[in-house]
Amino acid sequence: MISKSSFIRGLQCPKSLWLHYNEPDEKCETSESQQQIFDTGHNVGFLAQELFPGGVDASRGDHSLVHEAITYTAELIACGQEVIYEAAFSDGSTLCYMDILVKEDDGWAAYEVKASTKVKDYQVMDVAFQYFVITRSGLPLKRVSLVHLNNQYVRHGELDIKQLFTVAPMTDRILPMQQDIPLLLQPLQEMLEADCMPGIAMGPQCGNPFACDFIDFCRQSCPAVENTVEPRPASRDQDALDEFLDGLEYPLRFMDFETIMFAVPLYDESRPYQQIPFQYSLHVQHTKNGPVEHCEFLGTPPADPRPEFIRSLLASLGEEGSIIVWNQGFENTRLREIARDFSEFAPPIALLFDRVADLMVPFRRKHLYLPEMYGSYSLKAVLPALVSDVSYADLEIQEGGTASITYESLYHDEDVESIRLKRENLLEYCKLDTLGVVKILEKMPAEAGSEPY
Numbered sequence: 001m002i003s004k005s006s007f008i009r010g011l012q013c014p015k016s017l018w019l020h021y022n023e024p025d026e027k028c029e030t031s032e033s034q035q036q037i038f039d040t041g042h043n044v045g046f047l048a049q050e051l052f053p054g055g056v057d058a059s060r061g062d063h064s065l066v067h068e069a070i071t072y073t074a075e076l077i078a079c080g081q082e083v084i085y086e087a088a089f090s091d092g093s094t095l096c097y098m099d100i101l102v103k104e105d106d107g108w109a110a111y112e113v114k115a116s117t118k119v120k121d122y123q124v125m126d127v128a129f130q131y132f133v134i135t136r137s138g139l140p141l142k143r144v145s146l147v148h149l150n151n152q153y154v155r156h157g158e159l160d161i162k163q164l165f166t167v168a169p170m171t172d173r174i175l176p177m178q179q180d181i182p183l184l185l186q187p188l189q190e191m192l193e194a195d196c197m198p199g200i201a202m203g204p205q206c207g208n209p210f211a212c213d214f215i216d217f218c219r220q221s222c223p224a225v226e227n228t229v230e231p232r233p234a235s236r237d238q239d240a241l242d243e244f245l246d247g248l249e250y251p252l253r254f255m256d257f258e259t260i261m262f263a264v265p266l267y268d269e270s271r272p273y274q275q276i277p278f279q280y281s282l283h284v285q286h287t288k289n290g291p292v293e294h295c296e297f298l299g300t301p302p303a304d305p306r307p308e309f310i311r312s313l314l315a316s317l318g319e320e321g322s323i324i325v326w327n328q329g330f331e332n333t334r335l336r337e338i339a340r341d342f343s344e345f346a347p348p349i350a351l352l353f354d355r356v357a358d359l360m361v362p363f364r365r366k367h368l369y370l371p372e373m374y375g376s377y378s379l380k381a382v383l384p385a386l387v388s389d390v391s392y393a394d395l396e397i398q399e400g401g402t403a404s405i406t407y408e409s410l411y412h413d414e415d416v417e418s419i420r421l422k423r424e425n426l427l428e429y430c431k432l433d434t435l436g437v438v439k440i441l442e443k444m445p446a447e448a449g450s451e452p453y
């Protein structure tokens with residue numbers, strides 16, 4: 001039987017569906033960030049059940065017991081249960097679970113829950129498939145909706161479940177798609193019956209709408225058509241670099257933030273998926289070629305890190321000198337959000353923006369470019385191309401996503417030694433980010449016409 005997730009997988013790439021059924025051991029291991037996405041989806045789905053309280057879980061918490069769930073769903077419907085969670089249906093060749101099924105005044109309504117903040121294209125197909133399976137299995141549906149998070153909801157005190165979610169009506173969108181579902185299903189079913197792996201080369205489908213979990217298998221077995229970055233020669237525009245450097249004022253402060261997002265807002269004055277800054281690193285250089293000092297802040301879960309973060313940051317930034325960041329859009333947006341959510345800090349935060357200088361800009365504009373940057377101007381590409389004595393390789397945490405996951409794990413960690421180690425790793429990682437920017441700046445003011453590094 002083709003389930004909803006198999007159908008969506010098959011639409012993304014028939015070969016992925018074939019491998020899913022025939023070579024499941026070839027799947028890549030689930031990464032920590034993927035696991036976090038799955039867990040988030042599960043938790044949000046569970047929370048959305050509170051929109052329709054008093055339901056019975058037809059899956060009994062175990063999606064592997066498909067036939068039992070289908071039978072139990074039928075029994076619940078027959079005996080007049082009006083709210084059913086994880087209701088299971090099959091028409092013999094297809095299968096789906098519906099997150100929430102509700103018997104309303106005029107008939108059955110189905111609610112599919114997503115942890116996103118808007119309706120995405122693939123989700124429309126997802127709901128269309130569920131409607132197809134449920135109605136073909138014999139239950140008429142009056143309407144079907146997609147329940148997603150409302151990113152305009154601001155938490156104040158207890159969670160307001162009705163405000164947290166948006167219910168998007170989908171019936172009108174998915175009814176016209178019903179005739180297409182069998183046409184899309186048939187080739188997938190034939191492919192599975194033919195028992196022969198489709199010869200599909202890697203391409204844009206491998207990451208859209210999901211990162212395919214057979215990517216390692218395909219890379220090994222059919223190294224193929226992947227985008228290659230055009231090699232580009234080194235370049236240097238000394239006038240443009242000088243203009244940037246002349247605009248900097250001492251003391252220089254090199255600043256970097258780390259953030260964490262919660263699908264369901266954890267703190268007052270925060271919204272779904274808002275980036276909550278929990279850490280900063282600041283290197284300070286008072287005079288040209290002078291010594292560099294360092295200061296930092298790291299929050300302590302479960303408290304909201306923002307008030308202490310901004311108090312500490314404002315004190316460390318002083319009132320004069322340039323604040324150097326890599327990609328000012330990120331840090332500036334976080335500062336604006338803190339000013340919005342904690343208005344007492346808005347006046348001093350407003351004074352910071354004119355002092356911010358974005359060191360990424362000269363690299364984005366290719367005022368300084370090396371082939372070793374592989375066409376990228378991210379810090380992780382520029383740093384190793386210019387600076388040999390600063391590397392992330394020996395660090396436990398090597399990128400922002402892992403920093404965020406590590407911080408999140410501190411919310412549940414009770415082992416003192418483990419907490420100490422994680423905090424040490426977080427501090428080392430963020431410190432290296434700003435040290436890297438210090439070193440990059442050191443490499444920039446070469447004389448015109450000389451080698452830039």
Ligand code: SF4
Binds near residue numbers: 013015200203
């Ligand atoms: S890696 Fe790409 S080609 Fe291979 S199965 Fe996945 S989507 Fe298909």
